Amino acid sequence: MNFLRPIAPLVTRFAKIYTAKEREFSYKNIKVRVRPGVFHPGLFISTRILLDFVSDLELEKKSFLELGAGSGIISILASKKGAIVYASDISSTAVENIRLNAEINNATISVYKSDLFENLPAMEFEYIIINPPYYKKDPINEAEYAWYCGNNHEYFTRLFDSLADHTHKSSKVFMILSEVCDIDAITQIGKDRKFEWELIQKKSVLGEKNYIYNLSIK
Ligand SMILES: C[S@@+](CC[C@H](N)C(=O)[O-])C[C@H]1O[C@@H](n2cnc3c(N)ncnc32)[C@H](O)[C@@H]1O
Numbered sequence: 001m002n003f004l005r006p007i008a009p010l011v012t013r014f015a016k017i018y019t020a021k022e023r024e025f026s027y028k029n030i031k032v033r034v035r036p037g038v039f040h041p042g043l044f045i046s047t048r049i050l051l052d053f054v055s056d057l058e059l060e061k062k063s064f065l066e067l068g069a070g071s072g073i074i075s076i077l078a079s080k081k082g083a084i085v086y087a088s089d090i091s092s093t094a095v096e097n098i099r100l101n102a103e104i105n106n107a108t109i110s111v112y113k114s115d116l117f118e119n120l121p122a123m124e125f126e127y128i129i130i131n132p133p134y135y136k137k138d139p140i141n142e143a144e145y146a147w148y149c150g151n152n153h154e155y156f157t158r159l160f161d162s163l164a165d166h167t168h169k170s171s172k173v174f175m176i177l178s179e180v181c182d183i184d185a186i187t188q189i190g191k192d193r194k195f196e197w198e199l200i201q202k203k204s205v206l207g208e209k210n211y212i213y214n215l216s217i218k
Helices: 005-018 045-055 075-078 092-105 144-148 156-166 183-192
Strands: 025-027 031-032 063-067 085-087 108-115 127-130 170-180 196-207 208-217
Touching: 025 075, 031 063, 031 075, 031 092, 045 075, 045 170, 063 075, 075 092, 075 108, 075 127, 085 092, 092 108, 092 144, 108 127, 127 156, 144 156, 156 183, 183 196, 183 208
Parallel strands: 063 085, 063 127, 085 108, 127 170
Antiparallel strands: 025 031, 170 208, 196 208
């Protein structure tokens, strides 16, 4: 077992207390408000790693979906880079928060309240970016969707059951995972559904290794 895993519950508990109040966060010239119960993009390193990663992508006129967008900061960056952006979340609070932040930052984003692809347009996206909930537990309220993927990784099973319908051969699907989650179990769920995992970035921050994968169908 990874040595960071035992402290993960303490970290999430701290995050829940800290985010009980509205907070602010900035990345370059983007400033967002983070409503209580919405995943804070600055408290954990995953969002920052994805922001740096998306900064380097060529997105002009590309369709770009952020699945589970939280505060919407990654979607706002993609929109500023010229992408045609779709942002979704299962949480109504997050959906309102994405709309608010898009307005504050003058970003054009189509925002959907959707459980995975359920209410999204039936289309194939050129880019899909996912910072998933990855702790094994059933979420018991809206805020917990930010963290928990179900006792048996149901989030990932359902994701990989529907992902192929929303991508084409040259789509890029980027997912970030951390060594604190059960990467072997999660990657196996994708592999069982014919997805290949190509590791394209490994970043260690404060002793925690984070990995960005490009997922493609075999
Ligand atoms: C780890 S947070 C990432 C938020 C944001 N993408 C970021 O990087 O800052 C995961 C997000 O996925 C959302 N989520 C969880 N399950 C979902 C589902 N089944 N469908 C859509 N969104 C979901 C959560 O509400 C949360 O906002």
